[in-house]
Each structure stands twice: as C-alpha cells, then as structure tokens.
Amino acid sequence: MIKVDVVGGGLSGFSTAISLKRHCRNINVVVHEKHKRIGYNHEGRRCGEAHSVEGEWKKWKPQGKSVFNEIRVVETVVGDKKYVMYRKPGTSCILNRQEFICQLAREAERLGVEIWTGDKIHSLEDLQGEYIVDATGCPSTIKRELHLLHGITGMTYQQTLEESNYFISDTVKIIFMETPGYYWIFPRDPDRREINLGVGIIGKTSDNLKGMLEAFKKQHDIRGKINYVTGGLIPAGLQKPLKYDNVLFVGDAGVGTFPLTGQGIYRALISGEIAGKAIALGFPEKYPFLIKKMFIKWDILGKSFVYMNQVLKEVSGKMVLTVLQCLLNLQYKKIL
Ligand SMILES: Cc1cc2nc3c(=O)[nH]c(=O)nc-3n(C[C@H](O)[C@H](O)[C@H](O)COP(=O)(O)OP(=O)(O)OC[C@H]3O[C@@H](n4cnc5c(N)ncnc54)[C@H](O)[C@@H]3O)c2cc1C
Numbered sequence: 001m002i003k004v005d006v007v008g009g010g011l012s013g014f015s016t017a018i019s020l021k022r023h024c025r026n027i028n029v030v031v032h033e034k035h036k037r038i039g040y041n042h043e044g045r046r047c048g049e050a051h052s053v054e055g056e057w058k059k060w061k062p063q064g065k066s067v068f069n070e071i072r073v074v075e076t077v078v079g080d081k082k083y084v085m086y087r088k089p090g091t092s093c094i095l096n097r098q099e100f101i102c103q104l105a106r107e108a109e110r111l112g113v114e115i116w117t118g119d120k121i122h123s124l125e126d127l128q129g130e131y132i133v134d135a136t137g138c139p140s141t142i143k144r145e146l147h148l149l150h151g152i153t154g155m156t157y158q159q160t161l162e163e164s165n166y167f168i169s170d171t172v173k174i175i176f177m178e179t180p181g182y183y184w185i186f187p188r189d190p191d192r193r194e195i196n197l198g199v200g201i202i203g204k205t206s207d208n209l210k211g212m213l214e215a216f217k218k219q220h221d222i223r224g225k226i227n228y229v230t231g232g233l234i235p236a237g238l239q240k241p242l243k244y245d246n247v248l249f250v251g252d253a254g255v256g257t258f259p260l261t262g263q264g265i266y267r268a269l270i271s272g273e274i275a276g277k278a279i280a281l282g283f284p285e286k287y288p289f290l291i292k293k294m295f296i297k298w299d300i301l302g303k304s305f306v307y308m309n310q311v312l313k314e315v316s317g318k319m320v321l322t323v324l325q326c327l328l329n330l331q332y333k334k335i336l
Pocket residue numbers: 007008009010011012013032033034035041043044046047048049050051119120121122135136137138141156157158198230231232233234250251252253256257262263264265266268
C-alpha cells in the first residue's frame with residue numbers, strides 16, 4: 001500500500017486527503033497538522049472568508065453551520081465608479097472557515113485518513129511517504145527547506161469588528177485603491193453583527209497597513225469592537241514549482257490566490273482535489289499541467305494586471321484605476 005504524507009491540515013490539506021481516498025481506498029494517507037486542534041487555530045481564521053461556489057468548485061460547497069451568510073450583492077468601488085453585481089442564490093457566501101475545515105476533517109476521517117495533530121513537520125526527513133503533499137500555506141515550509149522561490153506575493157491586514165455599524169448581512173464591499181490594492185468589508189457572524197475589514201496590497205510594500213486601515217475606518221466612520229486581528233503574506237497566482245521530485249504543492253504553497261481579488265479558498269480546494277486524484281490514479285507527473293489548464297486564464301489576466309500596475313503606478317495612480325474600470329466593464333458585458 002502506498003503512503004502519502006499531507007503536510008498541513010487546512011482547506012488544501014483536507015481536500016487532498018479526501019480526494020486521495022475517494023479515488024483509491026487502498027492508500028495510506030496521513031495529514032500532519034502543527035496545531036493541537038483542527039480549524040480552531042490562527043490559520044483557521046486567517047481569512048476574509050468570502051467564497052464563491054460555481055463551476056468546478058460546486059463539489060466543495062459548504063453546508064449547514066459552515067456558512068455564516070449568503071451573499072447576494074457585491075459592491076466594487078473603483079475611483080469614482082461603483083459597480084453592483086447581484087449574485088445568484090447559493091453561489092456566494094461568507095464561510096465559517098473553522099467549521100468548514102472541521103467538516104472536511106470529519107469526512108477525511110470517515111474515509112480512513114489518519115490525522116496527526118500537534119505534529120509540526122520541520123523537514124522532509126521527518127516523512128516516509130512515497131509522495132508528499134505540501135499544504136502548509138504561504139510561506140511554504142517545504143519550499144523554504146528546499147530553497148525554492150515563491151512567485152508574486154502581497155501583504156494583508158484584517159480586523160474583525162463586533163457590533164459594527166457596517167454590518168449588512170448579504171453584501172460584500174471591495175474598494176480598490178491606486179497602490180494597487182484594495183480594502184474589503186465582509187459581513188461575518190450575524191449574531192454578533194461582525195464584519196471582516198481588511199486591506200491588501202499586491203507586490204512588495206513597506207506601507208503601514210494597520211495605519212492605512214485605521215485611516216480608512218475614520219474616513220468612512222466604520223465602528224465596532226475589535227475582537228480579532230490577522231493578516232500576513234498572500235500569494236498572488238501560481239507559485240511555481242507546482243511539483244518538485246515527489247512533492248506536490250497545493251493551496252497557497254502551489255496555486256496561490258487569484259491575483260485580482262485575493263480569493264484562495266476555491267483554489268486551495270480544487271488544487272488539493274487535483275493533486276489527490278493525480279497521485280491516487282498514478283499520474284502525479286501530470287499535476288502541474290492539470291493545474292495550469294485549470295488556472296492559466298485567470299493567472300494571465302491577474303498577473304498582467306499586477307505587472308501593468310507596477311509600471312502604471314510610477315506614472316499615475318489614477319491610470320491604475322482606469323485600467324481596472326476597463327476590466328470590470330468587460331466583465332459586466334460578460335466579455336471576460
Ligand atoms: C487576511 C487574509 C484574507 C483572506 N481573505 C480571503 C477571502 O475572503 N476569500 C478567499 O477565497 N481567500 C482569502 N484569503 C486567502 C485564503 O485564506 C488562502 O488562499 C487559503 O487559506 C489557502 O489555504 P491552504 O490550505 O493552502 O493554507 P492555510 O489555510 O494557510 O493552511 C495551512 C495549514 O498548514 C498548517 N501548517 C503550516 N506549516 C506546517 C508544518 N510545518 N507542519 C504541519 N502543519 C503545518 C497550518 O497550521 C494550517 O493549518 C485570505 C488570506 C488572508 C491572509
């Protein structure tokens with residue numbers, strides 16, 4: 001029986017483990033999670049939690065308590081223009097990420113996956129599996145050990161505010177800035193009228209993100225009691241290599257987030273599913289090809305935007321917003 005070590009018990013780790021077992025019962029899968037408790041740790045909440053469920057990723061639709069709110073309205077502000085998009089029922093939500101990770105962990109266990117908690121992997125030498133799946137997020141523990149470079153990254157900072165005057169249960173707001181980057185306001189737990197309020201900048205930055213978010217709160221009179229603060233590195237697009245020797249990189253460690261919006265949840269789930277299937281059915285070498293096929297269109301679009309912005313912002317921040325307005329106009333006309 002072949003053995004697969006999955007390093008990291010987050011979304012990508014569990015989607016990999018479930019996929020491995022669904023495609024081949026006769027395989028020994030161990031998930032190694034550094035924290036003592038699945039889901040309810042720092043990384044379990046390290047996210048804005050806005051999630052879309054359409055196309056390929058419908059298979060990973062969160063159920064029951066895993067959903068805080070259904071989202072019906074997406075408001076995007078770019079310079080002086082506001083775009084309002086109405087979402088079809090059941091296609092967008094604010095995810096209760098901890099609950100969702102626990103749900104996936106229960107399903108993995110039901111399928112026979114072993115979950116070792118409090119098990120921090122320091123080196124590949126700690127593992128004996130024929131295949132290793134790196135689902136450790138960003139920065140990846142294994143890429144650091146192997147001295148492999150990351151792709152483009154960004155920085156984020158987020159506060160969760162309780163009893164907020166900006167809580168609107170079915171609406172997410174995204175406000176783009178010239179830098180390039182954006183602020184977000186997502187309605188989290190309705191019982192506490194919580195919002196996730198954050199700022200993200202793509203590319204290297206020395207900006208004081210906390211200071212920027214405080215200024216944004218003041219400017220828009222956003223109030224509420226801070227009950228949680230998070231943030232950190234966010235990978236923008238594919239973080240090559242996707243495979244190195246017998247190691248496959250999934251989630252933030254491999255496919256990163258969509259560079260335009262920072263969405264990484266669906267990419268974590270789908271990349272894990274593809275990696276699990278490729279190993280279980282005996283074609284792991286095809287993993288990078290399958291991933292590129294799935295994500296390349298969005299990567300080219302997102303990365304071109306990032307590179308173009310790096311040039312444009314030197315000329316004029318306003319041009320960054322103009323280009324973004326053009327992209328959104330095309331999306332609204334369903335050309336993109
Ligand atoms: C502030 C912020 C807001 C975001 N908002 C959104 C959003 O609204 N929507 C969206 O779609 N995406 C969002 N993202 C991106 C999203 O969070 C990630 O893309 C997604 O969590 C990636 O999942 P993952 O399983 O690859 O990694 P992670 O969620 O980081 O999980 C990695 C797991 O590996 C474990 N681990 C790490 N190192 C080791 C080790 N050495 N040994 C054992 N275990 C280890 C960790 O404890 C953790 O459980 C946001 C990210 C940030 C930072």
